[in-house]
Amino acid sequence: MKTGLVSELKNKLGCSDASINTLQTKGYISISEEVVKDLHENEILKPLPTLSAIQKKAYDKINSVFNSNKVCLLKGITSSGKTYIYFYLIKRALERNEQVLYLLPEIAITTQIITKIKYHFGNQVWVYHSKLNNRERALVWKEMISGVPGIVIGVRSSVFLPFIKLGLIVVDEEHDFSYKQQDPSPRYNARDVAIVLANLHKANVVLGSATPSVESFYNAKSNKYEMVEINKRYGGIELPEIVLVGLRNELKKGEQRPMISKYLLKEIKKSLDKNMQVILFQNRRGYVPYFICEDCGAIPKCLNCDISLTHHKQLNRLSCHYCGYSKKATNICLSCESEAMKSSGFGTEKIEEYLQILFPDHNIGRLDFDTTRTKMGGADIIKAFENGDIDILIGTQMLTKGLDFENVSLVGILNAESLMNFPDFRANERAFNMMLQVAGRAGRKKTRGKVLIQAVDIKDKVLQMVLHNQVHSFIKEELEYRKIFLYPPYYRLIKIYLRSEQKQILNDCAELLAIYLKAIKYCEVLGPEMSLTPRLKGNYVKQILLKMNIEKVNLTSTKTNIEKVLSAKKFLTQYRRVKISVDVDPI
Ligand SMILES: [Zn+2]
Ligand SMILES: [Zn+2]
Structure with missing residues (x-):
């Protein structure tokens, strides 16, 4: 050896x-x-449960999509039993002695699937993610390159494993933005890489989600992919009841908006009294501050880009971080003329403290960026919640990712507006998906669950579509908006980041590059603008956004032209130390 x-x-x-x-x-x-020990032991395998008639129908349809060599988009509402359909597809691939890649967006949710899948496939299951040590990773690597049939359950980096006989790729929760690696390079979207990888191996691909991404949906509509739908929950359980709770009515003049409305508080008590569990959903800490009218819910947006303006406290200005449009921040709302414009946003920590005061006899847990940074990646908290050691779980994005809890009867979304106002063009898609996904955590077994969504403006279009579970209409609207404001899938985006310790040099360099980039045909240049994180590790960061019309642009020659512009920089001594990174299809 x-x-x-x-x-x-x-x-x-x-x-x-x-x-x-x-x-x-x-x-x-x-x-x-080094001899790496086989981690698997002999286990007794359980046969797969029989598929329901609905599942079987979907399974057959998927196979016929595979026969036509197309990518299959499986759109199945939450709790529709997609997992066992995947298991049957996996079984079939293994019977043909093929390898299977089962992609998930987050380590924390791999744990639940692993337990389930090992039950049926035992020592043919391998796990792959960044928290494994080199030895464990080498083991998976070795197995795959040896060509033995098996299943790798992994996060995005597993697309780079040396598969020899790859027959099937399952991309679960395909809409999830965690599939995109932003930093460091390589910058890629594992879902898109998976499709390329499958092409190389002539393998089948199924993309699964309750809320498909706008791009995948568009690909299905334009016949590049084929869509298979399941519109019933497994076992006939109803979708949870969704209630929109207006926060405006509760507010008296000058009063601080409550984190938890009286209605939600009452429902939490009810659930706890019945020994059921509660999930409360709030955006991650340190979210970008935005302005909102506490009276009518209006949020100032950029006229050019239609994304919400970000509030810069020191300058007291609202600015668009795409095109640089900016205006003075005032407390007067342009929609309703009341003086109720305010900077908004509160984090999970605050809510945890607040709940501990309200419910001193109950255990409260928190699943957010801080708690998932550990080696366990939050798996310990998920386990504790599963075991009933936590009564109320407050969480961020992580909670939306296909977790399966039996005893949850109530889900509260604390601040819907904070979801919809992330300053990028995918804000609505992100918010819509998160709300439906987190709602799907309620009442998965036994009884029908309840979901309370708190918002200032409950008449908001996106919220209304969440209320009625209108995935198709939502994506249709979203596609129209993307067409008007020139965003993907109609336009291709490239973000160029420039970093330097010296502000002036950075500014000059960015301005110069933008001028040259503007000369490229069919390439619209926005910026240079301060990045959302304007200072990173002692560097100032600026960004330039390029928009290209997919129908007109020649991608290969445009790529060459962009590369030419970027490499020309190194001939200018003063800009040599400005670092540049390029992100194609940024998220
Ligand atoms: Zn207003
Ligand atoms: Zn703008």
């Missing part, structure tokens, strides 16, 4: 034993051999 690898290295690099020895003695490389 050891000598085998060394000779392989020698062949590849065309170097001698002597040079390898020298590298080793100088300490640049080390050669060692």
